[in-house]
Structures are given as structure tokens and as C-alpha cells.
Amino acid sequence: MLGKANLIDAIAGTNRGLLANAAQKQAILAAIANLEDFNPTPRPLEATHLLNGDWRLIYTSSKALLNLDRIPFAKLGQIYQCIRVNTSSVYNIAEIYGLPYLEGLVSVAAKFEPVSEKRVQVKFQRSILGLKRLIAYSSPATFIQEIESGKKFTAFDTVINSDKQQGWLDITYIDEDLRIGRGNEGSVFVLSKT
Template sequence: MSPYSVLVNAIFICSIIHQAASFSPVPRQSASSSTTARYAIALPELSLSMYLFASPAARRSQLKRDILALASATERGLIATDEQKREMEVLFARLEALNPTRDPLVEGGNKKPSVNGDWSLDYTTSDSILGKGGFPRIGPIIQSIDTTTLSAKNSEVVRYGIVDVPRSVTAELSPVNGKLTNVKFKKFMLGPIGFDAPETFRGSLDITYLDEEMRLTRGDKGNIFVLTRLP
């Protein structure tokens, strides 16, 4: 199970135990025609000439712009149509093929870019992380990574009716190679309530693209994640 998926599922169980989920969820708004129009304008088709003549840096920049435009138009993937999901998969794979960082998990000296730091989730295919059929996520979903201490933390705010509750999980990283790491979850927090994660709560992250601005990750359940670095 991916770190984000375990975060959502496990803390949701905890929230039921502590009766934090007794409120009705706030209904979500559906995609409008204006959103579709903005997406059509913001996400032009990549031309053949771009792939034939543009430099790798130029192609990366264009692909990142297209990915973020689609992520924004679909509300992190929450309202993405099947066609938009397929389009994102194509853009995702194209950017992966241009990955400038061979071993993002290997730290040494002043290695740049570094996977360390705070990252905002801009798009995912994981329904549980997006809160489909459950409680809406308010604001950014953040993942913090520190390879010097082999630790990570996921955090978000979830709205239960009229109550916004912060949730987080800390984890221990065990790198398998320069881009794949196993994840062992350590402690969950639901507001002020904390508890240790069960021993079986494990997952993995495969970092398939990394530069100074963006990170692409594939989870062990087949979901994809687009994250951008926070200041």
C-alpha cells in the first residue's frame, strides 16, 4: 500500500474510533464547462517538432507545464475524466523518460537536486487519497522527506462536516536502490490524538523523476503521484 493510501485508510479508521467522523461530508462541486475550456487552452498538444528539435530541458519544461495545467483543471485528479486520466498517464511517462536525476535517494555532499524537503501533492490517481466517496481534503497534501535520517511525514487537513482536522503519519525509509524505498509507518496523528502504526503498515515509493521543482512517484498499488517542491 502506498504511503498516501495508508495515511488515508488508517487514520480514517482512527477517526471513526474517536467519533470524529460523526458529521456529514461537505458535497463537492462537479466540473464545469468553463473548467473544461480552461483545460483545453492550458494543455496544448505537444507537437512532433518539439520532440524532434527541442532540447531535453525545453521538453521537460513544456511537459511540466502541461502536467500542472491538467492537474489544476482536474482538482488534483478528483474530477478527472477517463480521457484526462489517460492524457496524464501519457504526459507522466514522457516526463519520466527525460528524468535528469539517476539516483534521487542517494545523498552525497551538495548533491542537487535533492529529494529532501517538503513536497505538495498536485495530482494522483488514488481515489482514497483524493477522498472520493468520503471526506474532502482542505488545502495542500504535504509529503516531507529527509534521507539523512531516513524519515518521511505525510500531512493533510480533512473536513468532517464543519470541523477541519489535521492528520499526519511519520514513516521510516529503507532504500532498496537509488530510487526505490520501502516505507514502514511509525505513528499516526489525528488532531491531538496519536497512536503507533500496526507492524503490517508498510509500503514502497518508486521515484521515477526528480528535478529542482517536480517529483514523479509510482506507488506499489499502481497509482501515480505528481508533487512539486515547496519553498
């Protein structure tokens, strides 16, 4: 699909948005809007076979995520959003690298509830911030299995008051390997299935 190729081309070289200048951001938003007009899945929340799985972030305008790259002596690695439809769970995982042996991760676990054909209400439940070595982190899938089994980690592992920490996300485009979302803070997210 030409629109999809245009979006991928516009994103190339922006390091998930970290390096995007104003002109690139405008081109990316235009490519996103164009692709959203041709969403092959008009009711994305009913397409659970597409939604479920592990997604890697390839572009965002979210300042909260992009600011993770400003941690002293650290750089932002891969960012994943892993969706488990059967438990209405979503796991956001940001890998951090920098000084040897101090590679870390920032993760938030949440529950989601569909409120329309394309919008989910998200209630954050747990935050985990720690060193990969102490957590024994190897991959998003393994990490999520450990979270779901109730494991407590050697990390800053805290419960989040979901009454105060919640938001929504519209899924505006989804196919077999690409998903676009728009969040309640005006941010856009483009993810590819891993």
C-alpha cells in the same frame, strides 16, 4: 521544459485528481510517462538535496488519498509529503476542512530505506488524526518538529505495526521543484516543492 509544462497543463483543473475524468487521467498518465523518460536525475535517492524538504501533492491516482474527500461534512485540503533525509523519515499530512472550528488533519509518519537507485521501502510507524485547533497545528514544518521531539497530541495518536503496514515507492522523476512517484498499489503521485 515542454514535457513538464504539458504535465502541469494536463493536471490543471483536476483538484489533485478528485475532478479528473477518464480522458484527463489518460492524458495525465501519458504526460507523466513522457516526463519520466527524460528524468534529469537518474539516481534520485543519491540526490538528497533535491529529495529533502516539504512537497505539496498536485495530482494523484491514489484512491486512499482521494477518498479522504468523502468524509461527511469535510473536504480535502492540501496534502503534503515531507521528507527528512537525515533521519530517513517521511511524513504524509492531509489537511481537512469543512465545518467551522472542526478543521482537522490526517497524518502518517514513516521510515524509509533505499532498496535500489530509485525505490524506497516505507514502514509506517505512527498515525495522528485530530482537530487542528486541539493539536495547535500551524504548518507542516512546525508539526513535524513536534513529532520529532516526541510530543503526544490531543488526537487519535497511535503506533502502527510496521511489519503489517509497509509499502514501496519508486521515484521516477525529480528536479528542483517537481517529483513523480509510483507506489506499490499502482498509484502515481505528482508533487511540487514548497
